[in-house]
Amino acid sequence: MRKKYSKNKAQSAKDIPTLQDEAPLIMKKRKNLLRKNLTLSLTDFIAKPEETYDINNEYKFLEKLGFGTYSQVQRATRLKDGTSVAIKICSGSTSIELLKKEKLLLEELDSEFFPQIFDFKVDKVWNKAYLVMEHIKGETLDNYIRNCCKIPKEIIEDLICQLCAIIKYLHSKKICHRDIKPENIMVTENMTLRVLDFNISKKLKNTQEDIIRDEVFYTQVSTPKYSAPEITSKSGYTSAIDIWGIGIIGYLLCGGSLTTEEFNEAEGIYQEKKYFKQYIQDSHFISKDLRDFLSTCLSLDPAERPTTKSHFFNSDIINSIVGT
Ligand SMILES: Nc1ncnc2c1ncn2[C@@H]1O[C@H](COP(=O)(O)OP(=O)(O)O)[C@@H](O)[C@H]1O
Ligand SMILES: [Mg+2]
Numbered sequence: 001m002r003k004k005y006s007k008n009k010a011q012s013a014k015d016i017p018t019l020q021d022e023a024p025l026i027m028k029k030r031k032n033l034l035r036k037n038l039t040l041s042l043t044d045f046i047a048k049p050e051e052t053y054d055i056n057n058e059y060k061f062l063e064k065l066g067f068g069t070y071s072q073v074q075r076a077t078r079l080k081d082g083t084s085v086a087i088k089i090c091s092g093s094t095s096i097e098l099l100k101k102e103k104l105l106l107e108e109l110d111s112e113f114f115p116q117i118f119d120f121k122v123d124k125v126w127n128k129a130y131l132v133m134e135h136i137k138g139e140t141l142d143n144y145i146r147n148c149c150k151i152p153k154e155i156i157e158d159l160i161c162q163l164c165a166i167i168k169y170l171h172s173k174k175i176c177h178r179d180i181k182p183e184n185i186m187v188t189e190n191m192t193l194r195v196l197d198f199n200i201s202k203k204l205k206n207t208q209e210d211i212i213r214d215e216v217f218y219t220q221v222s223t224p225k226y227s228a229p230e231i232t233s234k235s236g237y238t239s240a241i242d243i244w245g246i247g248i249i250g251y252l253l254c255g256g257s258l259t260t261e262e263f264n265e266a267e268g269i270y271q272e273k274k275y276f277k278q279y280i281q282d283s284h285f286i287s288k289d290l291r292d293f294l295s296t297c298l299s300l301d302p303a304e305r306p307t308t309k310s311h312f313f314n315s316d317i318i319n320s321i322v323g324t
Helices: 019-035 093-108 141-147 153-172 240-253 266-273 276-281 288-297 316-322
Strands: 059-067 072-078 083-091 117-123 128-134 138-140 185-188 193-195
Touching: 059 083, 083 093, 093 117, 093 128, 138 141, 141 185, 141 240, 153 193, 153 240, 153 288, 153 316, 240 276, 240 288, 276 288
Parallel strands: none
Antiparallel strands: 059 072, 072 083, 083 128, 117 128, 138 185, 185 193
């Protein structure tokens, strides 16, 4: 059964974050930065008092939409015309640079699969940056999966086809997302997917049409429980990690779970990933074609995963979504 979407909560004084709300986030960030030995400035740790109310009197902040490792995202109103926007806020020089890159990548994407970018502001005094974008109404795929008891086969098939169309589009633009996971995907009210968070995405240098797997990365990115097994290997990884991401989303949509509490050591996580393929093969309630496709996406060897040039990515259904 389709999940009903909860409406946005009405704004109340309680929704406006206070310094106390932000304290755990600030402490977490401080720890992460210290671990990475990065230079810190005082303003990295002190919440800018008026930030919860506006940026240059142009936006009014309403409520927290979510947060991730690098940022906090607020819903706000653009005061000049009342448009509802989402504002991603980062602080500290490293995070600001990443947000700038995210803005540039998103601006290249002329498609409804991604949020439209409206504005970008840097506050040099408080060392903060604000990426103003389209507010996507709906919920994260993470919440959607958590709130559904069993997702119907038709919905699983439709969502996977949409995700394939999105990855095909990104790879055709020579962009490797590098962080495909349910928290970075939104399901809108009419069940269309939108991909967010290009914070650690990479523009590939290779300009040849169909060999984007050539470029090898070594930076360890993404979230261990979702990430492709080769991310931690010394030989590096390619855009095939996004294909693994499709497989993981398929695994979760089919009811698979990630037991990271028990398997929090790197080797444990790796062992667990070996079972995903078999789990999909045993998920007989989805079509054989989809089972075969998802299980190859979950191949531990990236060379065995399909590329966006392969048969499944070029089926009529996926071409019709990409074309919209
Ligand atoms: N444009 C948007 N519209 C609605 N919600 C959003 C939007 N962008 C981000 N969010 C929410 O904020 C969360 C964090 O955003 P994300 O870009 O993933 O930040 P991070 O890079 O810190 O992980 C998302 O999981 C989502 O819940
Ligand atoms: Mg994120």
